[in-house]
Amino acid sequence: MNSDCIVIEGSNMAECHPVAFQWVTEAKARGAKVIHVDPRFTRTSAIADLHVPLRAGSDIVFLGALINHVLSNDLYFHDYVAAYTNASSIIREEYRDPEDLDGLFSGWDPDSRNYDQASWQYEFEDSPDAGVAEDDPAGAAEQERLSQHEQVKDADQAHASGSGGPPLHGRAKRDETLQHPRCVFQILKRHFARYTPEMVAEVCGVEPEAFLKVAEWITANSGRERTTAFVYSVGWTQHTVGAQYIRTASILQALLGNMGRPGGGILALRGHASIQGSTDIPTLYNLLPGYLPMPHAVQHQSLDDYCADAAGTGGFWGNKRAYAVSLLKAWWGDAAQPENDFCFDYVPKITGDHSSYRTVADMIEGKVAGYFLAGENPTVGHANGRMQRFGLANLEWLVVRDLQMIESASFWQTAPEIETGELVTEQIPTEVFFIPAASHVEKDGTFTQTQRMLQWRFKAIEPPGDCRSDLWFYYHLGRILRERLKDSTDPRDRPLLDLTWDYPLHGETQDPSADAVLREINGVGPDGRALSGYLDLKDDGSTTSGCWIYSGVYADEVNQAARKRPGREQGQVASEWGWAWPYNRRILYNRASADPDGKPWSERKKYVWWDAGAGRWTSTGDNPDFEATKPPDYVPPPGAKAQAALSGQDPFVMQSDGKAWLFAPKGVVDGPLPTHYEPAESPVENALYPVQGNPTTEHIQAPYNREAPSTGDVFPYSVTTYRLTEHHTAGAMSRTLPYLSELQPEFFVEVSPELAAERGLENGGWATVISPRAAIEARVLVTERIRPLRTRGGQVVHQIGAPYHWGEVGISTGDSANDLLPVVMDPNTHIQESKASTVDIRPGRRPRGPELTELLEEYRHRAGIASGRMPVGGRVAVEGTS
């Protein structure tokens, strides 16, 4: 709303986040420019001032060229970049750029297919006084060594950077003039030098003029007086280089000085209510609450091991031990004592990649006995639906908790593989337990939205019949298990029996109190009173907190998330609506909204500033994201630790060096800088490097997951999947309702008139879309909103749009677009590439039964791909991973 320019890229905000889009509408009414960069012209484009159609999977070139434009035309925000970023930090001599190594960074190991990140590191000051104080230098060094262990890398500890950067051990050498050839600024310049408007035209299919228009608008709307915001969603994350897309935008926004300031930032729109909450208090295998990493069996045998990497490093991660101990105290209460390492042994340890797709591959191999699905419909909503169904069909038991009967619960009866004969109902061993769930209006609790804001919602009605809340289900499941085991003397049962598992129960159904859970997450001090925030947490076991970043949500014994004071009754920041972590901050790193001396950059963008008279930071309504009384001229004394090791001019307080990282010396597994790689399946060659795709991409080689060769002519078209406003994700909450089903009643694909002419497709008619994984049928919508793009050498790339909501159960049914997709993953996040893969399309409906399998075999054969034939029952081993 405070932005002067909003770039929406990798997101269809108006369609998929219509409620949030009201603020874009508001900003536009106030005069902001709205730019939409997307392969398709969508309902977002319809409202934007400028739509830039680009080829799916080419965003790093587009954004990289913007970086190059900003650097080579001296359009960056000098004072901001010099003071608040790591532009002046000097990188080790051993570092080599993809520009020097034909598309690879230094440290590449072709055997393990991953990087040793040592050469990407800063060159540290030698003087011991200059460094931060290490509590345990030897321990930290050992952790550093182990962090490069292959199994540890497989487990993707980069996720733990969700709340700040990884720890560094030392203070970087800097060249404030930015002239040193190995300083980040100069490396950046060289790295992006070939990302030009002409390269954008060749790779993205975007005209130089459209590119320059975007460049002009974002640079004219950045600086002291103005700010530009970037908005993205899964259009950026669901790529084999997804994390690097966001890195590219971060570099650009840091150069333009748009971080930590009103109207600036990079907004990650989340796909459903509380997806943000499910990463904060994670459903991810490699995270504990508050982005604490899950302990790894190779790395962390004790609490000391676990905390060694953070002890003594700069920034708020330096207090990791306090966060971890308080979490253990919240979980195991009195059982957690200093003598037993606060029950650190009770926490399960990971040994490698146990992410969702890897686990499904294990199911197909018969290695997984049971599976819980809560509000998830993977046979429709996840990539490669066939693989998902084969996985579910090779379990012993499956628990599905959902509002409606979904495809993932009825697969044993309704799966398309029953028709082809690949699955036989009578032979499927999986026992399915379908347990009806309560909807969001039938239970109390919080949603955490994209701004990190927790909003409490009150139960409106009792759930019908046997429907129960998730809280009810897991609480009573735990209660029953504990009762069964209560006489056990087996040490492996101790973690369960020692859990604090005591919440007030309400009503006839004995629903646990969500309020009490929120208070437990907030944590209490030695006096039993709710803590006011994570700065109160101690590492001696005297405090508890179920998630350190959420500490303060129950400050003063008040459910702060339940505050609903209307915006019109308070200032623009509206800090009394809900509660945002950490410490109710509405803009993170907002110290950066003031200059190094603590004065606002401009009156127009005034937000947080140093009040010298009062000796503290103050704001127009937000909570300054800085220690309240640390003056701008504070210089850390030798031996300072954690936040005290950051100066009064280091706004990025979760980073070890307090700076925005233009270059990531650590933590991103596929490179310290974003580099353009083509999607795993691409219709074009990589125009920048001989390396075609991201070399660290994760593949699962198996008959159910065959990949098409890039630039082949059997699967010549690019396909991108997406959602429609009218349906919700895998459809359980929309295809089952008549009022939503009638609005988008059938599965369709969108094609350009040119592609329709080339393939003989008719508007409203049928088409069959074929990938190496599946062949599906859809209605055709021919529209000018989809455009063929011309890339290097005049090659024309046709793109097909496919909404992924449909499956075989519900009121509105149809084939599932996600069946087309390969499971190829970003190595940082294990997220699949949904937004760019290749297919063929032809008119008419698909064959039925075994003929369908034959059609796919014929296509695979023609494309030179190995057979994808599955044995009846679908039990096969993975042939290889990388």
Place this chain on the structure above:
Amino acid sequence: MTSVSSASPAFTGKDPENRLFGPLPDVQGEAGYREDHPARVGFFTDTSVCIGCKACEVACKEWNTLPMDDSYGTRDTLGLSGMSYDNTGQLGANTWRHVAFIEQVRTVDLPMPTVGPPPDAAASRRDGIVDAPDEAEPGDSVVTAQTSVLNAEALSEFDPQTSQSGDREIRWLMASDVCKHCTHAGCLDVCPTGALFRTEFGTVVVQGDICNGCGYCVPSCPYGVINQRKGDGRVFKCTMCYDRLTDGLQPACATACPTQSIQFGNLDELQARADARLETLKRQGVESARLYGRDEDDGVGGNGAFFLLLDEPEVYGLPPDPIVTTRDLPAMWRSAAAAAAMMVGVALSAVLGSRRR
């Protein structure tokens, strides 16, 4: 006057000049409500900020428990219309809000920019797209489309409501249509049972328990809004959530709209807001913007539900110059009377003439 007439203003006899046509400052008063009746309310639908989310359609159906139907209005049926994202099709007995989607594309032919391919090659390609795309290979037309690029300077002069997409100007118009709650409502004028009536809020509502399904109102609506439900026979249309209004709530659609495209309120306030919005858009260069149904001198005396459109009404499927079907009723009666008199005269003269003979 204390009794409330369910008939339209036309039959109250209070203002013969204004009975069936033209401006009517107090429709409720004309309908027989006492002077302390509530202000006339309405919808202002600003299509320039509509994002086509259809929340209005869903909220309307939820609140009014309307049946699911397809784009032809066939009940309990599903089917893709193939008309952009509009699978609702039209207003009808089962659909009281309808979001229209109109895709418009125009290739922009602008002076060649300074950056790009050599001028000669580009010029020939540009000719290709303007003159004879049919003769070119499919690939070639794409090539021309890609190189006949926009001019950055000219871009800023475009209608801000028109998105530039590469070298093409694309508009995807979205507009939520609804019953207009006319000042002179044809449906209400012709209703023989009194099922249709003017509410104290100035809106027009059908009473389902009185409607006998005669269907006279259906052809009398100049917008084709009111319709009979098949298998039921009675007519249904938007009530502007009369039940919610009487409880002090907004209509469901306006409550659900995330971008304030649908605004509900007192009609005079909405009209002032719409005039200001139009002025803002005109100032921003949106020459095509216009208000529809705002003019009380139009054929229906102005609408209770009016719109800000970005193109001709026909583009949205709206009649350009709607006229209440009962406007000519007095003239018709006068003609009928004259004809009758003439026939009597002819008959008389015939009789008299025959006598004379």
